[in-house]
Amino acid sequence: MSSSTNTPITEELPDTMRAVVVYGPGDYRLEDRPVPRPGDDDLLLRTDAVGICASDLKAYHGAAKFWGDENRPAWAERDRIPGHEFVGTIVAGGASALAKRGVNIGDRIACEQIVPCWECRYCLEGSYWMCAVHDMFGFKGYDGAMAEYVLVPAKALTHLVDKELPGPVAAFAEPLSCAFHAVERAEIKFNDTVVIAGAGPIGLSAIAGARQKNPLRVIALDAVDSKLDLARRVGADITINIAKEDAVARVKELTGGYGADVYIEATGHPSAVPQGLNLLRKLGTFVEYSVFKDAVSVDWSIISDDKELDVRGAHLGPHTWPAAIKLLEAGTLPMDDICTHQFPLEKFQEALDLVGDSAGSSVKVSIVPSMS
Template identity: 70%
Template structure:
């Protein structure tokens, strides 16, 4: 295995899943890459709302009722990450188009390349659906991790701060959701939530240049961040009726597009009610509980297009370019960084409903 000039230790620190609300920092062996695999020294890993729901055993996993609602026992969590390649053979480096020392980010999913979805080019809906930090592949809450042969790897500028570079993952997800919305220039677009995904939705929708882009949230500071990310108008739904306000702005018709990125159960009915007839609803959230709505709104009342969005297929290059070009107020989005030893603090910050954090990251080698 080639390692260049980087000295790789024999042991490292890693978070290991033992069950819901039982994540432990342990000393483990640094993994050794097999033929075609690469070794990454992790620089930053973002903590996602889905990580938190998984930690509490409340996540809904990709329509598979046979899977538990938490990460696989023995796996290291963390799927939003960036790091430097410090080991691997020539075949692995050539396959991924990288060199030792390159900074890279990997897509969340490790596609099987054999199921009907992968064979049709729809790799993000891979049947087995192995993902870093959830199932069969260790994630990045560790000092080092393996990049398997089937991983989808993207190079990232070394000039970005590590926590900013790791934001490519949620941003790519948001851009995919925006693409699912097929936004037109004359559209009124509403984004629910100004958290990490919601801000990415705003940035992506802004790039589509709709006539009016509206952001919704309960927190004034996050709404201000939404405005700085590209929203034309913000509405604090704790003080104002968003449905009535949007209809007032649209001659009583309603919005053309609603992008749901909050993961809050009430946001679903809110979106259905503030959309116009023949409008488009795009859902991008991992809910912690079941959502019930009046389906007659979707059908007989409005004939809505309701679309899901999952992961960030084909959007990673655009997301990385947006970050490298400084298109987002990323320093104010990435609010908290903690060392690996304080991983529990990172989870608690994400779960803090006071709005103290926006994007929380762990820096495993800081």
């Protein structure tokens, strides 16, 4: 197969590839699709691994956050290849694209999930992660990486990752960077008691990030003992099984009756929101990271008149990717026990179903297209 002189290729690319394609909620199919051909400003990656996120599952199940309702527009698209937590090896790219990113054919990169427009108010202000257009790999505007190959457009943000890391570990840079952003939003201080709700991929990542800030104590909440064991291994000082203990009472006991200074919500379960409001001290900080399937109601008087809380959202992982990748490359996190399950593309449905089993043994589930 011939190629343009502006698009160096290191291997003979096939005409078609296997890819998961979105037809609508509950209707994802494995198909043959054309292998994308990069233009002068693009790169083409051979997908090494793509993680499955809770947001992927909620989109699959038709949550209004993704598919829209009378109150919000849809931003998940049909005829789209999903997968936004990915890492891949560069197999083709325009000379200008390689030079601009300082990479070579054969390098491995991870991509930030948002593809900013670089023209709207937020992008021009430097807040690219809040881009008004908000195209994202796998959801809107650009195909994701649940496929053998993925195209990286000129507007995307990329980061070099060590080729020696296992693919699923390298792809974990995405949830880790997201959680690091939530930790930064919390503005953690040395004397703080920090409570993190949830010991799934985002919660564990937030615990690891909070540990880097070295507060007085990090407390992890979950209902699964095996996940709480893992929480201790990534940096939690204290763990509380919310199915066996009253988390609010225990946290207040540990803090002289006052409550926690910081609460980071990383479960996506509605009950975790009032839990956080109740266990925070007055003038505490609540950081919300989760994507909820349904609307959540709380007593707002706790936020205002009772405690004057600082409630902050956190979205994506701006400016935290280098730190996340550095921590993964250092090898200090128990990634073999975090990246628990890998599946080939043909078993994508099993992978999605496993992510939905919150009481099961899985932590991070990934698809590795090279698996047979």
